[in-house]
Amino acid sequence: xxxxxxxxxxxxxxxxxxxxxxxxxxxxxxLTGFKTExxxxxxPPSLLFRPTLENYIEVQRRxxxxxxxxxxxxxxxxxxxxxxxxAAPAAYAMVFFPTRRGKGTLLWMLSTKxxxxxxxxxPIYLLFRDAGLLDSRTALLIVYAxxxxxxxxxxxxxxxxxxxxxILEAARMDGxxxxxxxxxxxxxxxxxxxxxxxxxxIILAWNEAFWSLNLTAAKAAPLTAFIASFSSPEGLFxxxxxxASTLAIAPVLVLGWVSQRQLVRGLTLGAVKQ
Amino acid sequence: xARVRLRNLRKTFNATEVLKGIDLDVDDHEFAVIVxxxxxxxxxxxRLIAGLEETTAGDLWIDDDRINNVPPPKRGIAMxxxxxxxxxxxxxxxxxxxxxxxxxxxxxERDMKIREVASxxxxxxxxxxxxxxxxxxQRQRVAIGRAIVRNPRLFLFDEPLSNLDAALRVxxxxxxxxxxxxxxxxxxxxxHDQVEAMTMADxxxxxxxxxxxxxxxxxxxxxxxxxxxxxxxxxxxxxxxLPGSVSIVRxxxxxxxxxxGTALDLTVPAGxxxxxxxxxxxxxxxxxxxxxxxxxxxxxxAVEHLGSTSFLHVRAEGGAMLITEVDAGNAxxxxxxxxxxxxxxxxxxxxEDGEAIPxx
Numbered sequence: 001x002x003x004x005x006x007x008x009x010x011x012x013x014x015x016x017x018x019x020x021x022x023x024x025x026x027x028x029x030x031l032t033g034f035k036t037e038x039x040x041x042x043x044p045p046s047l048l049f050r051p052t053l054e055n056y057i058e059v060q061r062r063x064x065x066x067x068x069x070x071x072x073x074x075x076x077x078x079x080x081x082x083x084x085x086x087a088a089p090a091a092y093a094m095v096f097f098p099t100r101r102g103k104g105t106l107l108w109m110l111s112t113k114x115x116x117x118x119x120x121x122x123p124i125y126l127l128f129r130d131a132g133l134l135d136s137r138t139a140l141l142i143v144y145a146x147x148x149x150x151x152x153x154x155x156x157x158x159x160x161x162x163x164x165x166x167i168l169e170a171a172r173m174d175g176x177x178x179x180x181x182x183x184x185x186x187x188x189x190x191x192x193x194x195x196x197x198x199x200x201x202i203i204l205a206w207n208e209a210f211w212s213l214n215l216t217a218a219k220a221a222p223l224t225a226f227i228a229s230f231s232s233p234e235g236l237f238x239x240x241x242x243x244a245s246t247l248a249i250a251p252v253l254v255l256g257w258v259s260q261r262q263l264v265r266g267l268t269l270g271a272v273k274q
Numbered sequence: 275x276a277r278v279r280l281r282n283l284r285k286t287f288n289a290t291e292v293l294k295g296i297d298l299d300v301d302d303h304e305f306a307v308i309v310x311x312x313x314x315x316x317x318x319x320x321r322l323i324a325g326l327e328e329t330t331a332g333d334l335w336i337d338d339d340r341i342n343n344v345p346p347p348k349r350g351i352a353m354x355x356x357x358x359x360x361x362x363x364x365x366x367x368x369x370x371x372x373x374x375x376x377x378x379x380x381x382x383e384r385d386m387k388i389r390e391v392a393s394x395x396x397x398x399x400x401x402x403x404x405x406x407x408x409x410x411x412q413r414q415r416v417a418i419g420r421a422i423v424r425n426p427r428l429f430l431f432d433e434p435l436s437n438l439d440a441a442l443r444v445x446x447x448x449x450x451x452x453x454x455x456x457x458x459x460x461x462x463x464x465x466h467d468q469v470e471a472m473t474m475a476d477x478x479x480x481x482x483x484x485x486x487x488x489x490x491x492x493x494x495x496x497x498x499x500x501x502x503x504x505x506x507x508x509x510x511x512x513x514x515x516l517p518g519s520v521s522i523v524r525x526x527x528x529x530x531x532x533x534x535g536t537a538l539d540l541t542v543p544a545g546x547x548x549x550x551x552x553x554x555x556x557x558x559x560x561x562x563x564x565x566x567x568x569x570x571x572x573x574x575x576a577v578e579h580l581g582s583t584s585f586l587h588v589r590a591e592g593g594a595m596l597i598t599e600v601d602a603g604n605a606x607x608x609x610x611x612x613x614x615x616x617x618x619x620x621x622x623x624x625x626e627d628g629e630a631i632p633x634x
Contacts, residue, residue, distance in 0.1 A: 164357070167360075167361060167362075169353075169355070169359065170355060170359040170360075170361075170420075171361070171372070172326065173324060173325075173326075173346050173351070173352065173353050173373075174372050174376060174424070175373050175376040175377055176347075176372075176376055184361075185361060188363050189362065189363060
């Protein structure tokens with residue numbers, strides 16, 4: 001009994017410590033954003049300081065936050081919708097018309113995520129340059145959607161698999177076509193899964209930095225490029241960089257916070273029989 | 275109104291032939307039960323009729339329409355699935371009205387139809403609920419209701435009662451029969467439970483290994499099984515089989531020696547059996563009667579009291595296991611010796627290939 005209690009305490013403490021380690025940099029960044037540049041680099045770090053909004057004002061003055069934010073919103077939502085439009089039929093076909101190569105195809109799709117993106121940087125850069133798509137949202141939409149497609153297909157595949165075959169067969173007997181099946185049954189039935197898939201895709205697209213830095217300049221740049229622009233020529237300005245970063249991650253952080261229940265439920269859906 | 279004819283129906287999955295040429299006629303208003311052990315292909319057969327699987331070869335007829343290539347909803351068939359297959363996110367009313375909604379039936383007419391069917395099945399109070407809030411029996415009713423709403427010419431049932439508990443199963447069995455009286459539709463019902471088959475069917479088709487072993491009325495199959503498989507499958511507890519061989523052939527009378535040493539004289543058509551041929555003697559438990567001068571001797575291994583009747587499990591002297599049905603008042607106990615009387619007229623005789631040899 002005593003031992004069980006001790007173990008429980010140990011686990012609890014470990015849990016809180018891990019959470020603290022993960023959360024600390026975010027907290028520190030948030031605090032630093034409200035310090036002056038001098039306080040930001042002070043050693044030992046100043047814990048008591050008079051908060052200032054100076055950095056935020058300066059950041060907004062130097063670069064238009066809302067323009068970058070709008071690009072991020074368009075790219076995250078747009079690429080997610082685009083990827084879903086391709087992934088839903090693909091997953092439907094894989095689940096309900098299985099072939100011998102289905103599983104292999106799925107694994108192969110996922111394996112493309114294991115390649116370093118930099119391996120295809122040059123060809124993709126040249127392709128978009130020749131197509132006149134450099135620094136355009138279209139280019140990033142395509143790259144993000146294609147990049148997240150394997151994960152989305154994989155997730156939808158596992159959610160669709162949860163839907164009992166007989167239900168779709170019953171619908172077929174009732175006169176449902178493929179469109180009706182998708183619209184009236186499959187999508188409503190896998191709504192929790194669909195929501196968490198979309199959420200994941202939005203977060204991945206929002207945080208993506210490699211392609212956005214390499215393919216955009218000013219016009220189509222999202223928030224990741226906005227942050228990067230504060231670590232340039234004049235040297236590092238920690239306080240301003242922190243303020244910019246806070247602004248960049250705030251929307252997606254709030255989104256994740258609001259929907260974390262949904263996200264966890266979606267990611268563990270099907271792990272146990274209900 | 276529907277007459278179903280299956281002609282040389284075949285189905286192959288990859289390289290495995292699941293149905294090996296099925297011929298079956300189901301008449302209008304008939305209740306046909308396809309029964310067989312699991313894996314015999316009975317569900318596949320039903321799915322072929324429903325249109326959920328494509329036929330590999332053969333013809334499917336309903337009345338004068340060859341429906342091989344007709345898509346499922348156009349066949350005029352409704353199917354009740356084993357696990358109900360209700361739409362979990364829809365209410366009972368929406369479940370039942372889904373086919374009408376897809377067919378573009380107006381809301382008012384739809385609601386009227388749903389209410390009408392719900393009242394037949396006594397599920398009016400459930401119309402607003404979702405399947406998750408219903409008991410097994412209620413779900414089954416809704417599934418049947420969903421089938422009735424479409425007003426199909428043919429009903430298919432795929433083991434609809436196997437997920438219900440025993441008491442409910444008996445009740446639903448009666449209810450399906452009552453429904454069938456009320457609707458007068460043709461029904462094809464698949465089950466592995468021979469009791470369901472015996473109690474519900476006008477016609478039973480026994481399927482094994484993708485082949486129909488025998489088709490007939492329930493009592494016809496019970497009294498005149500064509501082979502050992504049918505004889506053993508129909509009837510509960512199952513028929514007793516005693517191995518032996520033919521020792522003497524005199525025109526129509528043969529003497530068979532059972533492996534325990536017992537000799538019996540049986541009348542069979544002349545020329546059907548040769549001397550020395552191996553045979554199996556089949557006798558139903560209720561026709562094996564304890565009697566002091568019985569031909570078979572053995573020892574009781576177990577006694578099952580069902581209340582109204584009792585079953586004695588007996589090891590015969592030849593080693594064969596026998597079951598006999600006796601009155602509930604029978605005082606026989608485990609380890610007792612017992613003699614059993616074989617009624618020659620109630621015996622079934624099977625040759626080495628398991629085919630029945632009719633007695634004269």
